[in-house]
Amino acid sequence: MTTRTRLLTTADVLAAADRIRPYARRTPLLDVEIDGRRVLLKLEHLQRSGSFKLRGALNAMLSGPLDDHVVSASGGNHGLAVATAAALLGVRATVYVPESAPASKARRIKAAGARLVRHGADFAAAAAAATELAQRPGHRFLHPYDDPAVVAGQGTVAAEILADAPAVDTLAVAVGGGGLAAGTALPAGGRRIVAVEPEGCPCLHDALAAGRPVDSAVTSVAASATGATRVGAIPFDILTSHEVASVLVTDAQIVQARDRLWEECRIAVEPAAAAPFAAWLAGRVPGDLPCLVVCGANTDWRPE
Known part of the structure; x- marks a missing residue:
């Protein structure tokens, strides 16, 4: 573990929240029941710039x-x-x-x-x-994910979730280079973290199997957002020091989940943002009150 990673704590996330508050939106939570199950959706696709980034x-x-x-x-x-x-x-x-x-x-x-x-x-x-x-x-x-200040900033998503819904017991996020997942782990307070990747973009999954960041092939409908070929060293250090479940979903599951977000909630997002929902629909996100981060909507996709 690097010194820079070891210094990142919940306090860094809270300091980041204070720092960015004048500029970033506090995005809402949507409490819904789908297929007879309750789930919270963190609508981060409503953030300025269209994503948590x-x-x-x-x-x-x-x-x-x-x-x-x-x-x-x-x-x-x-x-x-x-x-x-x-x-x-x-x-x-x-x-x-x-x-x-x-x-x-x-x-x-x-x-x-x-x-x-x-x-x-x-x-x-x-x-x-x-x-x-x-x-x-x-x-x-400015690196997109392998930077401690970036990771702390991404952690403000989870800090907002837990402030608004402290009963949440599982947090599910999509993974590209690992910045959002690592930031989510910092303020999670022992809650389950489910890190979801497309089968065609498995850099965290492969790194966890190898015990270190390794290069992975990238090919997925969600690759423009989850297409990092190697998980960041800083995110990897954080994620391996927390309880994190790695879940892979297929492109077909992602597209189906994206379409269901529209049909059920009228939420239009890019494919990567539907990955946690795909995992939840498949029964891969445990918990009595899970929260899925709907992370971005920078797409020109429109439902037919």
């Missing part, structure tokens, strides 16, 4: 002196969060995305005021180019 970006940018120019690499949601946070805080931003990044996310990044650069076939290639740019004076690279 804004929280981590804001906390990282506000944790020290503001940089002149923030640089990021992203499949879409983190880049949009950085672009939005930069606009809110009055700094410049450049966002590198892979060539495969969805047009809907690229369009929104540019609309938020950031300079958008398409580069490479995957996140790793985009990140390498972004890191090179960030070496310039006054520039800073």
Whole structure:
């Protein structure tokens, strides 16, 4: 475990909540009964920028002196969060995305005021180019998940859930690079954490099996948001020090869950945000009162 990871506690999450409060929305909980079972949905897709990622970006940018120019690499949601946070805080931003990044996310990044650069076939290639740019004076690279301030910021989602519904006994989240899952574990107070990934994007699942972060293949309908090829070292250290259940769901289950969120609740989200609901529908999320984080809606999907 790294020193930086060991220092992250619930206090860091609460400090992040205070830091970002003037800029981030406190998103609502929806209490519903589906298939005869009660479940809470944390509607984080209603967050500014359309996903939870804004929280981590804001906390990282506000944790020290503001940089002149923030640089990021992203499949879409983190880049949009950085672009939005930069606009809110009055700094410049450049966002590198892979060539495969969805047009809907690229369009929104540019609309938020950031300079958008398409580069490479995957996140790793985009990140390498972004890191090179960030070496310039006054520039800073902001990692989407392997940064302690980002992880603490993402943990504010769980802190809000538990403040609004302390009886929640299970928290289920989608996993990309692990920042949201790790942040969720920090204030969880021993509650169950269910980390859900597509079968085609199993970087946390593979890391837990190997006992260390390893490279994983990425191919899924949800890959633009959960497509990290390797779980972050900081999230992995946190997650392996807490009780976390790793669950894989198929693309078919994800699409079915996405469509049911619309049919049952009129919630329209991107595929990754439906992954925890897919696991819950399949009976893979235990607890008397589970809460599923509906993490993002940066998509142009519309029901037929």
